[in-house]
Amino acid sequence: MGTNRLEAFSDGVIAILITIMVLEMKPPQGDGLAALAPVAPVFLSYVLSFVYLAIYWNNHHHMLHTTRRVSGGVLWANLHLLFWLSLIPFVTGWMGRNHFSATPTAMYGVVLFMAANAYSILQWTIIASQGEDSILKDALGGDWKGKGSILLYLIAIGSAFYAEWIADAIYVGVALMWLIPDRRIELALERRKTND
Amino acid sequence: MGTNRLEAFSDGVIAILITIMVLEMKPPQGDGLAALAPVAPVFLSYVLSFVYLAIYWNNHHHMLHTTRRVSGGVLWANLHLLFWLSLIPFVTGWMGRNHFSATPTAMYGVVLFMAANAYSILQWTIIASQGEDSILKDALGGDWKGKGSILLYLIAIGSAFYAEWIADAIYVGVALMWLIPDRRIELALERRKTND
Amino acid sequence: MGTNRLEAFSDGVIAILITIMVLEMKPPQGDGLAALAPVAPVFLSYVLSFVYLAIYWNNHHHMLHTTRRVSGGVLWANLHLLFWLSLIPFVTGWMGRNHFSATPTAMYGVVLFMAANAYSILQWTIIASQGEDSILKDALGGDWKGKGSILLYLIAIGSAFYAEWIADAIYVGVALMWLIPDRRIELALERRKTND
Amino acid sequence: MGTNRLEAFSDGVIAILITIMVLEMKPPQGDGLAALAPVAPVFLSYVLSFVYLAIYWNNHHHMLHTTRRVSGGVLWANLHLLFWLSLIPFVTGWMGRNHFSATPTAMYGVVLFMAANAYSILQWTIIASQGEDSILKDALGGDWKGKGSILLYLIAIGSAFYAEWIADAIYVGVALMWLIPDRRIELALERRKTND
Numbered sequence: 001m002g003t004n005r006l007e008a009f010s011d012g013v014i015a016i017l018i019t020i021m022v023l024e025m026k027p028p029q030g031d032g033l034a035a036l037a038p039v040a041p042v043f044l045s046y047v048l049s050f051v052y053l054a055i056y057w058n059n060h061h062h063m064l065h066t067t068r069r070v071s072g073g074v075l076w077a078n079l080h081l082l083f084w085l086s087l088i089p090f091v092t093g094w095m096g097r098n099h100f101s102a103t104p105t106a107m108y109g110v111v112l113f114m115a116a117n118a119y120s121i122l123q124w125t126i127i128a129s130q131g132e133d134s135i136l137k138d139a140l141g142g143d144w145k146g147k148g149s150i151l152l153y154l155i156a157i158g159s160a161f162y163a164e165w166i167a168d169a170i171y172v173g174v175a176l177m178w179l180i181p182d183r184r185i186e187l188a189l190e191r192r193k194t195n196d
Numbered sequence: 197m198g199t200n201r202l203e204a205f206s207d208g209v210i211a212i213l214i215t216i217m218v219l220e221m222k223p224p225q226g227d228g229l230a231a232l233a234p235v236a237p238v239f240l241s242y243v244l245s246f247v248y249l250a251i252y253w254n255n256h257h258h259m260l261h262t263t264r265r266v267s268g269g270v271l272w273a274n275l276h277l278l279f280w281l282s283l284i285p286f287v288t289g290w291m292g293r294n295h296f297s298a299t300p301t302a303m304y305g306v307v308l309f310m311a312a313n314a315y316s317i318l319q320w321t322i323i324a325s326q327g328e329d330s331i332l333k334d335a336l337g338g339d340w341k342g343k344g345s346i347l348l349y350l351i352a353i354g355s356a357f358y359a360e361w362i363a364d365a366i367y368v369g370v371a372l373m374w375l376i377p378d379r380r381i382e383l384a385l386e387r388r389k390t391n392d
Numbered sequence: 393m394g395t396n397r398l399e400a401f402s403d404g405v406i407a408i409l410i411t412i413m414v415l416e417m418k419p420p421q422g423d424g425l426a427a428l429a430p431v432a433p434v435f436l437s438y439v440l441s442f443v444y445l446a447i448y449w450n451n452h453h454h455m456l457h458t459t460r461r462v463s464g465g466v467l468w469a470n471l472h473l474l475f476w477l478s479l480i481p482f483v484t485g486w487m488g489r490n491h492f493s494a495t496p497t498a499m500y501g502v503v504l505f506m507a508a509n510a511y512s513i514l515q516w517t518i519i520a521s522q523g524e525d526s527i528l529k530d531a532l533g534g535d536w537k538g539k540g541s542i543l544l545y546l547i548a549i550g551s552a553f554y555a556e557w558i559a560d561a562i563y564v565g566v567a568l569m570w571l572i573p574d575r576r577i578e579l580a581l582e583r584r585k586t587n588d
Numbered sequence: 589m590g591t592n593r594l595e596a597f598s599d600g601v602i603a604i605l606i607t608i609m610v611l612e613m614k615p616p617q618g619d620g621l622a623a624l625a626p627v628a629p630v631f632l633s634y635v636l637s638f639v640y641l642a643i644y645w646n647n648h649h650h651m652l653h654t655t656r657r658v659s660g661g662v663l664w665a666n667l668h669l670l671f672w673l674s675l676i677p678f679v680t681g682w683m684g685r686n687h688f689s690a691t692p693t694a695m696y697g698v699v700l701f702m703a704a705n706a707y708s709i710l711q712w713t714i715i716a717s718q719g720e721d722s723i724l725k726d727a728l729g730g731d732w733k734g735k736g737s738i739l740l741y742l743i744a745i746g747s748a749f750y751a752e753w754i755a756d757a758i759y760v761g762v763a764l765m766w767l768i769p770d771r772r773i774e775l776a777l778e779r780r781k782t783n784d
């Protein structure tokens with residue numbers, strides 16, 4: 001079975017998630033700039049989550065370029081990833097409404113942590129279905145970036161109860177780390193072509 | 197007429213349904229873990245419905261692999277299925293808010309029952325449009341899994357008024373039964389290829 | 393320019409419209425069957441609008457099968473149709489909440505009337521872009537069904553202020569008229585093939 | 589990497605944005621025409637934003653016809669554009685609820701200004717990725733229409749604090765300017781074909 005419909009469905013879900021978070025930002029009743037002030041933390045949490053979902057979409061897009069056939073296991077690993085991503089609007093709203101206080105900030109990290117694990121599981125499921133000659137395995141290598149992110153989320157969850165700004169700084173830092181274009185998959189695809 | 201646009205539209209509707217249920221989970225006002233407690237049943241009902249919609253998407257995806265042309269009857273049978281699926285967020289929200297009490301739990305089963313019937317109707321409409329040589333008919337055989345699910349939903353609806361946990365256990369059980377990869381369609385496609 | 397992206401965008405908008413209407417049906421707070429009673433009129437108006445949007449999607453799907461190239465005029469005529477369709481959830485909610493009272497019922501007809509006109513404009517824009525040899529023109533003939541529907545909506549709008557049930561009966565009647573499979577476009581496509 | 593999935597994702601996001609604005613228009617509780625009066629400004633702001641999003645979708649559609657390959661930079665420039673477009677429902681709701689008063693009207697202009705800049709950045713990113721022989725660069729020329737719109741938004745933001753109607757008139761005027769079909773890209777594509 002081809003990857004078309006898997007991509008279309010994932011695109012649909014991520015597109016909806018990225019836009020329904022905006023519904024959480026209620027237009028204020030007053031009409032001065034001061035009326036916007038209470039919306040500011042909700043806006044900041046929206047920007048952060050927009051960037052995270054955009055990174056996931058981007059990486060998902062690249063990952064599926066290495067694969068042509070989709071097994072039942074891959075379908076479910078993908079749905080598992082979408083499940084954790086679907087909780088991002090909820091924790092974003094909770095964190096924004098409570099001005100980045102300890103528990104919501106930690107819970108935001110828990111969802112990022114689970115989503116990152118789900119992404120890893122999806123990667124290994126695809127690699128397993130590709131067999132020995134997996135391009136994706138080639139591209140990932142030790143996947144230090146993925147493993148590092150998961151470790152950093154754990155540190156953020158713990159530090160949220162000590163000082164929230166550390167957790168927030170880690171979330172921003174991990175996002176920036178992934179924003180820098182990642183050429184691992186493109187390089188692996190090129191290497192493969194050269195060898196053929 | 198091809199299946200492309202039917203798939204795209206169904207994917208769109210299911211992707212939206214699976215994500216708007218998250219809007220039903222309102223981020224709580226408080227910021228402690230205790231504030232999350234009232235959200236717990238809504239969360240559990242969300243997980244259950246996410247899995248059900250994922251199963252429907254998955255099976256729908258496989259079923260359409262057996263067909264190439266779409267008749268007017270198939271279009272409407274598909275819209276009929278989407279109608280019943282579209283009621284899942286409503287009954288999910290109702291069941292979650294009322295902590296899985298009797299009537300909402302039974303009503304959840306009614307919607308699952310109607311959706312399962314709509315799925316059967318869609319199957320038979322496709323089979324009828326494929327004529328004698330239908331691959332889908334080949335794959336389904338007696339469709340004991342589909343018929344059994346419908347029967348189990350009926351039992352769940354009745355037992356909800358006696359003890360809600362029986363109904364909930366049945367909903368979880370049927371979902372697990374479908375989560376186990378179903379190779380009927382893939383096997384039928386392979387058999388067909390071998391015969392050619 | 394091809395029709396692919398026009399179809400994808402229209403599918404997206406119609407899929408979202410058909411599902412967000414469900415958000416208008418708020419799960420009731422109580423947990424008995426009696427708690428569902430106030431939701432009943434909202435549910436009925438939802439069913440009616442679901443069927444209307446499904447009919448529009450279905451006919452749109454068929455209409456675009458007759459065309460290959462999309463001009464700027466067609467793009468805007470299509471967006472104009474989507475605009476009127478996008479108001480259906482609003483009037484559906486208004487009519488449902490007010491138990492099909494006079495003004496909301498008439499306003500529902502106004503939106504159906506405008507959408508039907510927008511659909512006609514889209515048809516004629518496509519026909520104009522296809523030139524003399526238009527398959528769509530061939531298929532439509534005098535388009536009595538389209539013109540009749542527009543006239544019936546006008547009658548419904550007027551009669552809503554006299555007796556709401558007449559308007560409601562007309563809305564149901566027109567929907568049923570379109571539910572019966574319309575083979576005009578399929579026949580025109582077949583005729584064309586035979587002639588070639 | 590091809591443009592397919594970029595188009596599909598952008599279509600999804602724009603389709604959702606254009607439809608969720610309708611959720612901001614709450615069906616009124618009363619059932620007379622008078623009950624619709626408070627909805628009027630929200631409706632007007634909805635129409636304006638619908639047209640703006642439709643124009644963006646339309647131009648995006650044309651722009652991507654000039655390109656075949658998508659670089660990492662283009663993916664992010666596109667997501668940056670989608671971010672600013674995603675704020676349109678928020679400022680639309682704020683402006684509509686406050687009857688087009690000064691600050692919300694100015695803020696609406698700020699979002700249009702940022703979106704227009706994001707669109708320019710996306711254009712230049714695509715041109716840079718196409719190299720010397722860029723069709724898009726050919727089509728845009730000095731891009732006076734794009735630059736003029738950005739300047740007009742700046743004037744509108746300033747004048748909103750002096751007299752709101754000037755800002756509103758500018759928003760409507762710029763929209764009308766873009767509604768008139770823009771044949772620059774089509775002409776450039778034709779010229780290219782003739783030269784080959």
